[in-house]
Amino acid sequence: MSCSTTAWIEKEFVNSNFNDHRLTSRFKNILLAMSKKAQQTIGSTFNSWGDTKACYRFIGNEKVTNEIMLSSHKNETINRILQEKTKILLIQDTTYFDYNARAKTSGLDSVMRQSKSGEAIKGLMLHNTMAITTSGIPLGIIDQRYIDRKEFHEKESRKFRYCNNPIELKESFRWIQVIQDAHGFMPEKRDVVHVADREADIYELYRDVADLNEHFIIRASVNRSINKEKRREAPKEKLFDKLETMKAQGKISIKLQVNNKKKFRTANLSIIYTSVSIPPPPNKTMAKDGKHLPFVTVQAIMAIERNPPKLVKPIKWLIITNLEIGNIEQAIEKVTWYSYRWNIEIFHKILKSGCSVEKVQLRNAERLKKYITLKSIIAWRIFWLTRVLNKFENQSCDLVLSEKEWHILYQKINKKKPSKIPPTVKEVYYWIAKLGGYIGRKSDSPPGIISIWRGWTRLMDAIEDYYDFCG
Secondary structure, three states, rough: OOOOHHHHHHHHEEEEEEEEOHHHHHHHHHHHHHOOOOOOOOOHHHHHHHHHHOOOOOOHHHOOOOOHHHHHHHHHHHHHHHOOOOOOEEEEEEEEEOOOOOOOOOEEEEEEEEEOOOEHHHHHHHHEEEEEEEOOOEEEEEEEEEEOHHHOOOOOOOOHHHOOHHHHOOOOHHHHHHHOOOHHHHOOOOOEEEEHHHOOOOOOHHHHHOOOOOOEEEEEOOEEEEEEOOOOOOOOOHHHHHOOOOOOOOEEEEEEEOEEEOEEEEEEEEEEEEEEEEOOOOOOHHHHOOOOOEEEEEEEEEHHHHHOOOOOOEEEEEEEEEEOOOOHHHHHHHHHHHHOHHHHHHHHHHHHOOOOOHHHHEEEHHHHHHHHHHHHHHHHHHHHHHHHHOOOOOOEHHHHOOHHHHHHHHHHHOOOOOOOOOOOOHHHHHHEEEHOOOOOOOOOOOOOOHHHHHHHHHHHHHHHHHHHHHH
């Protein structure tokens, strides 16, 4: 990936095609402007009213779709996936956008969270899937889809729907659809692992994904019956109960992000693993769910914190996977991979806070979706930058900044002319963080993602000011 933002956009979106060169050019110009002012709304992003109107017209144009805007980025993401030699994690998660204060915005959905008045909050529901390496580098957005809850909630109650409808008519089917679609477009020679949280703990997912010969790591939420001989016999063993009573086969220490006051804490986890058989739930019938109701053999891993710090809720993860686990090292590896799931929550935090998508004033849900898609690309770029700055600290900063960009950053921080030798990635990482408010005392933790995205925005402002003044 090229170092400067302009060169990155040209490379990342070289195959973008709106069947109108003017729209393609406008698309790239909008991305460039938003990259420089990620936290600003449309009105504050552009320097002229003409450019602002052009952005509104672009978002309102029927030829512009979310699929076209993301298509070139998805292709480049797949190229980056193919370049990696290790396994790739495809992490799914759902996020909710609150537009309840936008009373005049049409087409909004219920996000099923209650406001103080007791009414459901209006907004949008977005399901993202991001490709991430096992070293934590985000390679790109591989799938993005908006969920229309009205389609599921309009006629039937939640309880009735979940008990009586097949999985294809449930909102939770999105977890399976993402894997099915990825199976269709992902190159066969690329081995990926699908990672999701407890909402994806669905029997049909385990069944269907195994049929596709795809791999998954899912955190269990249900203390379901296991190891039955017949589907409708009385349960003899429960998933959580069985593993909790087993002796630990190994231990692992991991760092976890916990809250805004203390970014990380170390958790010492005992690891227990075993093979189990998951039967079809008793409420599944051939008339409703079809004849394909097999018993699914999976590996269950429990990571449990036996002695947590005082006043801290202990960690108890139960992970289900169809990856091979023949020893404790392989079990620990799968727990480590699951621990990377919080990366997509960081991406959503950047999208909401770093890119301020809930502050925009658009009066149409479809236009809001296009705006969020634009900002999603910017949010991924910021996320990628923070990880590269953190992971490749001893390399030259040419990896992320052009010569002029690091010259400007150097002078802004050090108040003197830059040296001829480019600084390291680690040096510019701390300099950018300082622009974002990071103090950098000896007792301080390393810079967080908020100070990085704020610093990046200030650096982009400084670069823009330089070119406006010097031409």
